[in-house]
Amino acid sequence: MAELTQLTLHETLDALARGTCSSEDVTRAYLDRIAAVDDRIGAFLHLDRDQALADARAADARRKAGQGGRLLGVPLAMKDVLNVKGQPCTCGSQILKGYVAPYDATAVARLRAEGAVIMGRLNMDEFAMGSSNENSSYHPVRNPYDLGRVPGGSSGGSAAAVAADEITASLGSDTGGSIRQPASFCGVVGVKPSYGRVSRYGLTAFASSLDQIGPFTKEVADAALLTEVMSGGDPLDSTSVPGPAPELLATMKQGIRGFRIGLPKEYFQGGMDAATEALVRAAVKQLEALGAEPVEISLPHTEYAIATYYIIATAEASANLARFDGVRYGNRIAGVDPIDMYEKTRSAGFGNEVKRRIILGTYVLSSGYYDAYYKKAQKVRALIRRDFDEAFKTCQAIVTPATPSAAFGFGEKTGDPLQMYLSDIFTVTTNLAGICGMSVPCGFAGGTLPVGLQILGPAFREDNMFRVAHAYEQATAWRGKRPPLAVDAGRTGA
C-alpha cells in the first residue's frame, strides 16, 4: 500500500472502512509529514498536534460504535480565514494574532458533522488579498514543485499543503481566483462553487458579493464529495441559496459525449504564456477525443474585468474591514481618543496590500466618486454576467487556462501591484458573474511547473463542470503526479 499521506480522500476513506488503518494512524502520518517538510513549504500557520490526535481517536471510537459519516476519520486542514471553534483564526494578519474563533463556520460544521478531523491552519495572503501568498504577514509559502517560486494566492497554503502530501484535502476561499490560481500553480484540483452554493457564515469577509468557500484535493471525485457535503442553504447566511446540495459524484461519470465546450476567443488573444497555451490546446483536443465539441464563444467585456473587479472587491473590503478597529477583538494600540486608537491599531495591524486596497475601496465609495467608479463598475459587472448568460446558450461548459502562466518567482510582481492584479485576468470574471469554476491539472510547463485547466459552468450547474473535469482527469495521466519534494523526503530517497 502507498504511504498514508499519498492517498486521495476516497482512498483514505476506503482504507479506514476496511480497517487497514485508523484515523489516528492517518492523522499521525500527516503530523509526521508536516514535521518533516513544512519548514521548507511554510503551508501551516498553526497546528495543535494533541487536539488533532484526540479528534482522530474520537472518530475511531465513532466508527467502532457503528456510527457513519461520509468523511469519518479523514483529517482536513483549513485556510486561516475560516473559523473553527477553539482554533486561532488570524487571516494571515497581525491584527488578528492571538484571536481564537468562538464558533464554527457552517462549511466547517458540515465537514465535522460527517466525521472529518479538522486540524491545522493554512497560510494565506493577508485577508485573502494577493495572488502569490507573499502578503502573508507571517511567512511565505513555497511552491512544492519549485521552492524558488510562489504557490499562488491567496489560498497558497491550502494548495501547497495538498501538493506536498501534508494533508489529503483542504479548504480555501475564492474571491477573484484565490482557489483556482494556487490550485493551478501547485498541480492540484481546486473548486470555486457558484455564488450562494456554500454558506459564507464563519468565513471572514473580504468581498461579500464575490467570496465563496471551496475545496483543494488530489482528484476530482474528492472535490465533488467535499462540495456536496458543504453545499446547501443555511439560515445563518442569507445569501446562501436554499435547496439541496447538488449530486456531483453520481453525475460526474456520465461522460461528455455531445457536450459543447466554449472557448472564449478573448482569452486566447495574446497575453498567455506559450507553454500554457500549448497545454490547454492539448486538453481541448483531449476533450474532443472524449466526444465533446469545442465551439468558439465570445466574452466581449473580458478586457474590463480587472478594472471592474478591483473597484467592487476593494469597495466591499473597505466596508468589511472597518470592523478591525481594536474594540471587540484583535490587537489594539492605545490612543488618546477612539479615532487615534483606530488609526494606530489599523496602521500597525494591516500590511501594505491591505492598506492599499482599503484606501482604494474607500476612494471609489467616497462622495463625488461613487457614481464614477463603484456604480459604473456594478453596471459593467452586469455586462460581464450577460456575456456569460449569452455564452452558455451555446455551450454546457467553458474551458480556459486558469492563469496566463505557470508559477512565477518570489518578488517578480511585488513591486507593481497592477501587474499582480492583471495576473488574475482568467479567474475574476467567474466571481463577478457568480458562476462556478474549477482548476484541474493539465500538464507541466517546461516539464516541471504545473498548469491548470480552468473549467467554468453556468451558475448552479456544478454538475456540468465536474463531468468535464472527471472525464478529462480519467483520460489523462496527471492525477497522482507529485512534486520532487515528496520523493526526496519520502521512503524512496532522492
Added chain:
Amino acid sequence: MDVNANAPASPEKIDVAYVAHLARISLAPGEQELFQQQLEHILDHVNKLNELDVSGIEPMAHAIPVKNCFREDVERPGLAHEAAMRNAPEERHGQFFVPRILE
C-alpha cells in the same frame, strides 16, 4: 463630518493622505508617496471603464436574485457572553473598554 467640505479640490487625482484618514489609517511619509504613485497607476487602468457606454444598464450588486430573507421572530441561542468577550483587547466589568468618547 461633511465629507465634501474637506474633499480635495482636484477631482482627478486621488488624495491618498485624505482618503487614508477617512479609512482610519495613518501612513508614514514614505508609505504615503508610494501609495500615491501606485494608486494613481491603478486608477489609470480603472479609468478604462470610461470607454464603455453603460446607460440603461441596471447596476448588479449581487449574483443571485435573493432578497429579504426573513426568519421566524423567535428567540434562539447565540454566543455566550463569556465567549463573546474572550477576544476583547481590553475588558472591564464584562464589557469592552475603550478610550473616553465624551469630555
